[in-house]
Amino acid sequence: MSAASMNTVDLLARRRRRLGADLSLSYRAPLTIVRGSGAHLYDADGRAYLDLVNNVAHVGHAHPRVVEAAARQKALLETNTRYLHPLILDYADRLTATLPAGLDVVHLVNSGSEANEFALRMARTVTGRRDVAALESGYHGNTSGLVDISPYKFDGPGGSGRPASTHVAPLPDPYRGRHSGDGPRPGTTEGRVQAHPYLADLEAVLTAAADDGHPVGAFFMESAPGSAGQVVPPPGYVSGAFEVARAAGALAIADEVQVGLGRVGSHWWAFEVDGAMPDIVTMGKPLGNGHPLGAVVTTRAVADAFANGMEYFNTFGGNPVSAAVGIAVLDVIEEEGLRARALESGARFVAGLRELAGRHQAIGDVRGLGLFLGVVLVRDRATREPATELAAAVVEGALAHGILLSADGPDHEVLKIKPPLVITEADVDRTIETLDLLLAELA
Numbered sequence: 001m002s003a004a005s006m007n008t009v010d011l012l013a014r015r016r017r018r019l020g021a022d023l024s025l026s027y028r029a030p031l032t033i034v035r036g037s038g039a040h041l042y043d044a045d046g047r048a049y050l051d052l053v054n055n056v057a058h059v060g061h062a063h064p065r066v067v068e069a070a071a072r073q074k075a076l077l078e079t080n081t082r083y084l085h086p087l088i089l090d091y092a093d094r095l096t097a098t099l100p101a102g103l104d105v106v107h108l109v110n111s112g113s114e115a116n117e118f119a120l121r122m123a124r125t126v127t128g129r130r131d132v133a134a135l136e137s138g139y140h141g142n143t144s145g146l147v148d149i150s151p152y153k154f155d156g157p158g159g160s161g162r163p164a165s166t167h168v169a170p171l172p173d174p175y176r177g178r179h180s181g182d183g184p185r186p187g188t189t190e191g192r193v194q195a196h197p198y199l200a201d202l203e204a205v206l207t208a209a210a211d212d213g214h215p216v217g218a219f220f221m222e223s224a225p226g227s228a229g230q231v232v233p234p235p236g237y238v239s240g241a242f243e244v245a246r247a248a249g250a251l252a253i254a255d256e257v258q259v260g261l262g263r264v265g266s267h268w269w270a271f272e273v274d275g276a277m278p279d280i281v282t283m284g285k286p287l288g289n290g291h292p293l294g295a296v297v298t299t300r301a302v303a304d305a306f307a308n309g310m311e312y313f314n315t316f317g318g319n320p321v322s323a324a325v326g327i328a329v330l331d332v333i334e335e336e337g338l339r340a341r342a343l344e345s346g347a348r349f350v351a352g353l354r355e356l357a358g359r360h361q362a363i364g365d366v367r368g369l370g371l372f373l374g375v376v377l378v379r380d381r382a383t384r385e386p387a388t389e390l391a392a393a394v395v396e397g398a399l400a401h402g403i404l405l406s407a408d409g410p411d412h413e414v415l416k417i418k419p420p421l422v423i424t425e426a427d428v429d430r431t432i433e434t435l436d437l438l439l440a441e442l443a
């Protein structure tokens with residue numbers, strides 16, 4: 001690529017002319033990223049950035065094993081599921097081996113949105129009910145059907161509000177939720193807030209919908225809600241919520257698109273942390289390490305009830321290249337011990353961040369599971385008023401130090417840490433030192 005083709009001003013102008021204005025760019029001065037390796041991205045001038053944002057590059061950017069698997073299979077065959085092929089079956093076997101027994105029928109798709117859209121269709125067909133329940137601030141995908149069940153979107157900029165067929169349950173956020181009370185001291189949320197008031201809230205939402213003649217057929221949730229700001233629900237909530245949903249006649253759908261595939265370290269899937277059992281699990285982002293690959297896994301009973309004669313055909317879903325890539329990703333996670341590394345690096349982050357919380361009043365809460373972490377920034381610890389501008393300034397400041405971070409949550413005040421699982425101890429320590437400097441400078 002010529003230097004001219006990499007000129008930021010020129011790229012921006014071309015992008016504005018040719019691409020939709022709804023596409024966003026990170027940072028005041030957008031980056032031109034041309035290469036990735038491990039936990040690092042590189043710009044057009046060869047400058048390296050530690051990537052704490054892109055959870056899709058689960059086993060590291062451009063992992064040679066994954067690249068080689070894709071190239072090898074791409075040179076042989078790329079076609080659809082209407083022919084027999086061993087790779088899709090090998091991958092389905094490998095994927096179900098990571099899940100609790102009973103979740104054993106697989107459909108492969110091409111994105112998290114396709115996975116959730118398919119789960120929605122399944123639940124509606126199986127239960128004969130159209131209405132859906134989801135959690136406050138939830139995000140489940142970009143199709144019109146999924147925007148309709150995503151408060152993050154329909155209550156956000158450009159949204160047209162909650163559709164009558166969507167029922168929203170309060171977010172079980174131990175720090176800022178409606179039952180957090182006086183709440184925990186900074187960085188110490190775990191175990192201090194009870195699940196049952198939030199379960200009662202969900203039950204009330206489901207009962208109200210049924211009493212209104214619109215019983216709910218599907219309950220969607222992330223076991224650690226990400227767009228809500230890396231919230232970790234109180235113990236007992238996820239398992240209880242799935243039971244409450246089932247008792248109301250709905251299917252419980254665990255959206256593992258963002259949190260799944262070993263990111264939480266202790267388990268393959270975030271719902272397992274609370275011993276929960278969903279009816280359907282949806283997966284995306286990390287499965288193909290960047291290659292478009294998603295999956296829906298359910299029980300034989302749900303899958304058979306769904307198969308009512310209407311074919312499910314997906315042109316690209318389940319092609320042998322995707323299956324080869326999915327297998328390579330699982331191989332790397334296992335061979336490089338990446339779940340254990342997620343646990344170790346996550347614990348190192350939490351220890352460092354909590355130490356910072358002891359010195360920086362702007363840190364209101366530190367939370368997360370494995371390498372899915374959130375740092376809540378506040379203007380005032382007593383009122384917990386969100387420090388939205390500070391979070392944006394820290395994200396920009398970290399960029400100047402060569403570290404990519406993002407901010408999310410209802411008030412964009414939560415710094416999100418969800419890097420490739422191959423991050424090193426030195427990367428963690430450097431991040432903590434940089435945050436220490438930035439908070440001293442900016443707060």
Ligand SMILES: Cc1ncc(COP(=O)(O)O)c(C=O)c1O
Nearest residue numbers: 111112113139140141257258284
């Ligand atoms: C929790 C969750 N579900 C679903 C999706 C949609 O996935 P995709 O962007 O691959 O369609 C996302 C994407 O950000 C997500 O975070």
